[in-house]
Amino acid sequence: MKDLSSKTATSHMRKTLPAILTNDTTQQTMKKIALILLTVITLTNAFGQTDKNGNPVFNNELISEEKLDGFELTSSYYTIDNNIQNKGSSVYVSDKPTLTDYLKFARDLPSNFFIIHQGQNVMIMIMVIQKNEDSKTTLNYNIVNPNNGKSMQAPCNVWGEISEKRADELLKLKVDTSAKIIDLPNNGKGLLFNGIAYRIQPYNKLKAEVIELAKQLTTPEEEIKDPIEYIKKETVGGKLDFNKVLDKETQSLFLYDGVAYNKKDFAIYLWGKKVKMLGISSSKKATKLWEEINDRTLTAPEKKALVSGFDSKTK
Numbered sequence: 001m002k003d004l005s006s007k008t009a010t011s012h013m014r015k016t017l018p019a020i021l022t023n024d025t026t027q028q029t030m031k032k033i034a035l036i037l038l039t040v041i042t043l044t045n046a047f048g049q050t051d052k053n054g055n056p057v058f059n060n061e062l063i064s065e066e067k068l069d070g071f072e073l074t075s076s077y078y079t080i081d082n083n084i085q086n087k088g089s090s091v092y093v094s095d096k097p098t099l100t101d102y103l104k105f106a107r108d109l110p111s112n113f114f115i116i117h118q119g120q121n122v123m124i125m126i127m128v129i130q131k132n133e134d135s136k137t138t139l140n141y142n143i144v145n146p147n148n149g150k151s152m153q154a155p156c157n158v159w160g161e162i163s164e165k166r167a168d169e170l171l172k173l174k175v176d177t178s179a180k181i182i183d184l185p186n187n188g189k190g191l192l193f194n195g196i197a198y199r200i201q202p203y204n205k206l207k208a209e210v211i212e213l214a215k216q217l218t219t220p221e222e223e224i225k226d227p228i229e230y231i232k233k234e235t236v237g238g239k240l241d242f243n244k245v246l247d248k249e250t251q252s253l254f255l256y257d258g259v260a261y262n263k264k265d266f267a268i269y270l271w272g273k274k275v276k277m278l279g280i281s282s283s284k285k286a287t288k289l290w291e292e293i294n295d296r297t298l299t300a301p302e303k304k305a306l307v308s309g310f311d312s313k314t315k
Contacts, residue, residue: 057089057090058078058083058090058091058109058110059078059079059082059083059086060076060077060079061077061079063075063077068214069215070118070215070219071116071117071118071218072116072117072118073114073115073116073210073211074117075112075113075114076114076115077111077112077113077165078109078110078111078112080102080105080166080169080170081173083105084101091105091109093105099193099194100194102170102175103193103194106162106163106166106169107130107132107161107162107166108130110128110129111128111130111163111165111166112127112128112163112165113125113126113127113128114126114207114210116217116218123145123147123218124143124214124217124218125143125144125146126143126144126210126213127141127142127144128140128141128156128206129141129142129153130163133258136255137159137160137161137255138255139155139158139160139201140153140155140156141155141210143213154213155270156206156209157249157254158201158202158209159199159201159251159253159255160198160199160200160201160202161198161199161200161201162198162199162200163200163203164200164202164203164206167181167198170191170193176193176194178192178195179194180192181200184197184199186250186251187250188200188250188251189202224278227279227280228289230278231275231280231289231293232289232292235293236294240271240274240275242266242267242268242274243263243264243267245267245270246263246266249263251263254266256269257308257312259308261305265305266305268298268302268305268306268309269308269309269312270309271306272286272290272305272306272307272308272309273310273312275289275310276310282310283306283307283311286306286310287306
């Protein structure tokens, strides 16, 4: 994990969070404070408009609250309405936004936000960050631990060019009266907006992946005495078998760091990233280990995917 960019924000966070949560406002106060904290961490450097306490203003609504095994999950959505035309919002665009403004807002700004907690104790906060460069869309999770003031990024494997919540809200706002939901290949759905189709990121699959991510982050790591033996044991059919992890995904391509991978190569990409975290010292050694385990030589695209995953700076 890397230190947060705003030391002032994290220092303030550690001082105020426990005190506030001792009040009888309990759950709602906790969620509001956690939401403000993650917004501060993620958006402070992006927007100038702040409230009287210096926090970015990004209005949102609650989607759901549920109890899971070992933690609770609160899911929220950053709305278009009450932000894009709201001068009190950090993400105000215009009193009369154009179709281009609406689309840029819907695709460029964070849409979904999750708080993982146990009662009043906030454990992890997760925000989905979408990056659009030309025709390429990359999705990552920005993960914040408010207890130690650290953050990390992880790839979001549930791909789409616009979130399902944003697509639904654009239709509800009727800013483009010809906009509609259409069927796409591989059982996907798309938003046809201003004459262009954008693949929709399904919310239920996104939340399912967030839950799995939360389970990994909240479960104590097992002690691995021999990383190489562990990798050999878990690569085929085990915890490092990313072919099995991706098997349930219906999409055929995975876009990450500006590169599109098929399902097989993306599994190798994720394997390369993971074995580096487990202590393998070079992509050359990782390549040799993969080939030993799988009893075959990597193809050129596969080797490129492994090396890219190993060299990736995101965790």
